[in-house]
Amino acid sequence: MAFGRVNPQFRLEDQGIEGLGNVYYNLMEPALIEAALKKGEGSLGKGGAFLVTTGTFTGRSPKDKHVVKTDSVVDTIWWENNAAMSVEGFDALYADMLAHMKGRDYFVQDLVGGADPQLSINVRMVTELAWHGLFIRHLLRRPERDALNNFMADFTVINCPSFQADPQRHDCRSQTVIAMNFDRKMILIGGTEYAGENKKSVFTLLNYLLPEKGVMPMHCSANHADGNPVDTAVFFGLSGTGKTTLSADPARTLIGDDEHGWSDRGTFNFEGGCYAKTINLNPEAEPEIFATTDKFGTVIENMVFDPETFELDFEDDSLTANMRCAYPLEYISNASETALGGHPKNVIMLTCDAFGVLPPIARLTPAQAMYHFLSGFTSKVAGTERGVTEPEPTFSTCFGAPFMPRRPEVYGKLLQDKIAKHGATCWLVNTGWTGGAYGAGSRMPIRATRALLTAALDGTLNDSEFRKDENFGFDVPVSVPNVAEVLLDPRRTWDDPEAYDVQAAKLVQMFADNFAQYLDYIDDDVKAAAIG
Numbered sequence: 001m002a003f004g005r006v007n008p009q010f011r012l013e014d015q016g017i018e019g020l021g022n023v024y025y026n027l028m029e030p031a032l033i034e035a036a037l038k039k040g041e042g043s044l045g046k047g048g049a050f051l052v053t054t055g056t057f058t059g060r061s062p063k064d065k066h067v068v069k070t071d072s073v074v075d076t077i078w079w080e081n082n083a084a085m086s087v088e089g090f091d092a093l094y095a096d097m098l099a100h101m102k103g104r105d106y107f108v109q110d111l112v113g114g115a116d117p118q119l120s121i122n123v124r125m126v127t128e129l130a131w132h133g134l135f136i137r138h139l140l141r142r143p144e145r146d147a148l149n150n151f152m153a154d155f156t157v158i159n160c161p162s163f164q165a166d167p168q169r170h171d172c173r174s175q176t177v178i179a180m181n182f183d184r185k186m187i188l189i190g191g192t193e194y195a196g197e198n199k200k201s202v203f204t205l206l207n208y209l210l211p212e213k214g215v216m217p218m219h220c221s222a223n224h225a226d227g228n229p230v231d232t233a234v235f236f237g238l239s240g241t242g243k244t245t246l247s248a249d250p251a252r253t254l255i256g257d258d259e260h261g262w263s264d265r266g267t268f269n270f271e272g273g274c275y276a277k278t279i280n281l282n283p284e285a286e287p288e289i290f291a292t293t294d295k296f297g298t299v300i301e302n303m304v305f306d307p308e309t310f311e312l313d314f315e316d317d318s319l320t321a322n323m324r325c326a327y328p329l330e331y332i333s334n335a336s337e338t339a340l341g342g343h344p345k346n347v348i349m350l351t352c353d354a355f356g357v358l359p360p361i362a363r364l365t366p367a368q369a370m371y372h373f374l375s376g377f378t379s380k381v382a383g384t385e386r387g388v389t390e391p392e393p394t395f396s397t398c399f400g401a402p403f404m405p406r407r408p409e410v411y412g413k414l415l416q417d418k419i420a421k422h423g424a425t426c427w428l429v430n431t432g433w434t435g436g437a438y439g440a441g442s443r444m445p446i447r448a449t450r451a452l453l454t455a456a457l458d459g460t461l462n463d464s465e466f467r468k469d470e471n472f473g474f475d476v477p478v479s480v481p482n483v484a485e486v487l488l489d490p491r492r493t494w495d496d497p498e499a500y501d502v503q504a505a506k507l508v509q510m511f512a513d514n515f516a517q518y519l520d521y522i523d524d525d526v527k528a529a530a531i532g
């Protein structure tokens with residue numbers, strides 16, 4: 001049986017997907033919650049939030065993500081970074097998944113990726129879990145109801161957590177699989193309930209498609225000055241560096257928290273919702289995000305709560321440190337209605353340095369910005385990827401290597417040209433450790449990071465006095481309003497400044513070793529900005 005609203009010319013049967021149990025097309029939030037409750041997928045929390053746990057997988061599985069090696073992409077995919085799957089493996093996977101799906105109920109959401117209608121793609125999400133339907137409905141962009149009657153998908157994603165892949169037969173690594181096929185215009189996900197795979201697979205897709213249109217796809221959040229989209233800022237950063245936290249700024253309009261494009265017309269969000277970390281979420285430091293946690297339909301993933309009062313425990317990370325909430329953009333009080341911004345006036349690169357070496361803010365020349373963009377230094381924080389239990393230094397190019405199907409220079413060149421053309425000012429912001437490395441020092445106070453960003457974005461920081469950093473060559477401000485001066489010079493925050501020098505020298509060497517791989521691909525000015 002089919003329920004809900006769908007283009008009568010574009011049912012699952014029209015795509016060759018047949019023999020399912022009930023199919024629920026484009027249910028809205030209340031109906032999705034009702035279905036999820038009936039299926040015992042979770043429980044209703046305060047204010048009508050929906051509480052779920054995801055079992056074994058509470059973070060992404062980047063090593064299980066595959067691109068199918070078809071002729072059309074064989075020369076354009078960066079295979080060193082993207083695990084290949086054979087065409088035969090994919091065909092077997094698809095056939096087996098369809099067989100597994102027979103007789104089971106599925107939820108279909110017809111959605112859009114990209115707030116700029118000239119650059120958007122239509123995505124059909126087919127999910128086994130009703131709450132995954134709710135999640136992706138929050139995260140992607142929801143078409144007008146009437147537009148659903150003639151919706152056609154550019155890409156289809158099938159997410160079937162109860163399906164277990166067979167590495168031999170399906171040419172994959174484990175029972176968990178994310179397989180992207182650009183010829184079949186399909187993504188298959190199996191063996192994981194972590195909701196983040198849904199949104200990040202659409203992101204990966206756009207990261208492949210948009211460069212061909214001259215658009216720079218970015219793993220970044222974005223906001224603009226209230227009433228003034230010309231004053232747009234983007235915040236690049238790998239998971240855990242503060243994209244979501246810092247873009248939700250009471251003084252600025254939120255465009256989006258994770259994935260954006262930069263076209264000739266400016267910036268646009270790929271998504272229509274946010275996915276925030278809730279560990280130690282504090283109503284004073286992050287009031288807008290905190291306020292979403294008891295709103296109707298907000299998906300609360302892997303949080304411990306009191307079974308009687310449904311009070312959430314923001315400190316209890318016993319299920320995972322990567323506990324999350326997912327909500328539509330409009331749940332943030334000062335979110336943009338269009339999800340569009342101007343050309344970024346400021347480009348911020350967030351890093352979470354667990355060595356406690358990098359200063360809390362530095363101004364970068366365009367060449368230094370390119371150097372840091374290609375380097376993508378940060379520390380992976382606990383939980384977002386399987387197996388990461390404490391901060392682990394990493395170089396994740398473009399601040400999002402797991403989501404980049406093409407070679408880093410493709411994205412680097414696009415960004416370099418756009419920064420030059422629009423004269424953006426670039427900054428490196430360390431939201432990681434101060435007063436020592438992880439274990440000795442402490443995480444940078446959110447208050448301080450926000451004050452630094454305020455000064456950078458309102459232009460006052462540009463006029464202040466800078467020192468040139470001996471180790472990294474960038475400009476570091478000497479004093480900033482509302483920030484303790486000592487914080488600006490990490491060496492002074494360490495009990496033992498000589499230990500700082502040792503750690504800094506090690507980090508410089510790590511940068512140099514990592515960057516060797518890009519030397520053949522970059523301009524001389526970027527080479528001149530290289531560290532070490």
Ligand SMILES: Nc1ncnc2c1ncn2[C@@H]1O[C@H](COP(=O)(O)OP(=O)(O)O)[C@@H](O)[C@H]1O
Nearest residue numbers: 239240241242243244245277431444445446449
């Ligand atoms: N100085 C800081 N800046 C930003 N986030 C911080 C800072 N100190 C601690 N945090 C915490 O770090 C986490 C940042 O995560 P998030 O904003 O979700 O990152 P991303 O969106 O880049 O994955 C949040 O849990 C936030 O509360």
Ligand SMILES: C=C(OP(=O)(O)O)C(=O)O
Nearest residue numbers: 060196238239240275384
């Ligand atoms: C959803 C994710 O993104 P982020 O942590 O960057 O918000 C993720 O990495 O799983």
Ligand SMILES: [Mn+2]
Nearest residue numbers: 243244258275
């Ligand atoms: Mn985020």
